[in-house]
Amino acid sequence: MLQPRKVKFxxxxxxxxxxxxxxxxxxAFGTFGIKSLESAWLTGRQIEAARVAVTRHMQRQGQIWIxxxxxxxxxxxxxxxxxxxxxxxxxxxxxxxTPGRILFEVEGVPFELAKEALRLxxxxxxxxxxxxxxxxxxx
Amino acid sequence: xxxxxxxxxxxTAVGKKDAKNLRNAGNVPCVMYGGEAPVHFYAxxxxxxxxxxxxxxYLIDLNINGEACKAIMQDxxxxxxxxxxxxxxxxxxxxxxPVTIEIPVEVEGFAKGIKAGGKLKINLxxxxxxxxxxxxxxxxxxxxxELGLGESIKVEAxxxxxxxxxxxxxxxxxxxxxxxAARAAMNAAAAEN
Numbered sequence: 001m002l003q004p005r006k007v008k009f010x011x012x013x014x015x016x017x018x019x020x021x022x023x024x025x026x027x028a029f030g031t032f033g034i035k036s037l038e039s040a041w042l043t044g045r046q047i048e049a050a051r052v053a054v055t056r057h058m059q060r061q062g063q064i065w066i067x068x069x070x071x072x073x074x075x076x077x078x079x080x081x082x083x084x085x086x087x088x089x090x091x092x093x094x095x096x097x098t099p100g101r102i103l104f105e106v107e108g109v110p111f112e113l114a115k116e117a118l119r120l121x122x123x124x125x126x127x128x129x130x131x132x133x134x135x136x137x138x139x
Numbered sequence: 140x141x142x143x144x145x146x147x148x149x150x151t152a153v154g155k156k157d158a159k160n161l162r163n164a165g166n167v168p169c170v171m172y173g174g175e176a177p178v179h180f181y182a183x184x185x186x187x188x189x190x191x192x193x194x195x196x197y198l199i200d201l202n203i204n205g206e207a208c209k210a211i212m213q214d215x216x217x218x219x220x221x222x223x224x225x226x227x228x229x230x231x232x233x234x235x236x237p238v239t240i241e242i243p244v245e246v247e248g249f250a251k252g253i254k255a256g257g258k259l260k261i262n263l264x265x266x267x268x269x270x271x272x273x274x275x276x277x278x279x280x281x282x283x284x285e286l287g288l289g290e291s292i293k294v295e296a297x298x299x300x301x302x303x304x305x306x307x308x309x310x311x312x313x314x315x316x317x318x319x320a321a322r323a324a325m326n327a328a329a330a331e332n
Contacts, residue, residue: 100219136194
């Protein structure tokens with residue numbers, strides 16, 4: 001599962017996800033990819049589940065790039081605990097994603113295989129996505 | 140180099156509101172610079188399909204209100220979500236001045252390394268070159284027949300007449316990488332010996 005090796009601050013503020021992705025919104029490495037159409041926090045587990053779905057469907061052919069990294073710690077209070085007494089303990093790491101952000105890229109597999117693999121990956125994610133192809137791609 | 144003609148109209152007004160109206164009407168606001176003064180114009184979005192959604196690079200014969208000039212596409216902006224073209228920058232070119240442009244790489248031949256179980260990897264799909272417009276080729280062709288397993292062709296090894304390559308010299312353009320299966324076979328052979 002993706003998570004930082006060490007962090008400078010164990011707890012961070014929530015922050016806001018405004019507007020569209022101003023960077024990471026174009027295919028940079030592979031030929032096919034999926035692009036987020038909504039904003040959400042992707043947890044390390046969701047990213048890993050999507051990666052496994054792609055790898056399984058592509059049967060270890062081709063290459064895959066994960067374009068988001070969960071580096072934001074999320075805290076949670078234990079169950080049945082009264083409010084107050086400080087912020088909860090770190091529970092997971094998430095990657096904030098805004099519309100337009102490329103999430104996964106693949107290369108080295110045929111169009112149909114890549115499309116199906118990325119469709120399966122998208123089902124593991126909490127955002128609606130669209131399948132995108134590199135602009136200079138020719139079959 | 141191949142060229143393509145695009146007809147444009149001069150923009151009467153500039154600014155966000157005007158640009159938005161142009162986009163809503165199916166046009167793309169553009170600018171051309173590199174000449175005496177920048178020229179703001181617009182053209183139909185469909186005219187750019189052949190230039191943008193292709194692996195080839197074109198010289199563009201711009202016809203703005205009947206005035207012809209040569210240019211190359213310098214920059215292009217897309218909408219982050221819908222991927223529609225928002226704006227295009229053109230750089231006017233002159234016959235006597237060299238231009239810097241990215242030319243696509245074309246690979247020919249069947250590498251030795253692939254027969255040995257390797258896989259051809261194109262590290263750079265386009266190479267940045269500097270040359271006069273008349274000397275620009277459509278593609279840069281690389282013959283990979285002699286490329287063995289684990290070998291690569293670097294930018295420094297490439298020579299094309301009248302072209303200056305601007306990428307870092309040590310960057311590999313194409314390489315034959317060793318696949319997991321080939322590595323396992325090599326390890327098995329080494330263990331037997």
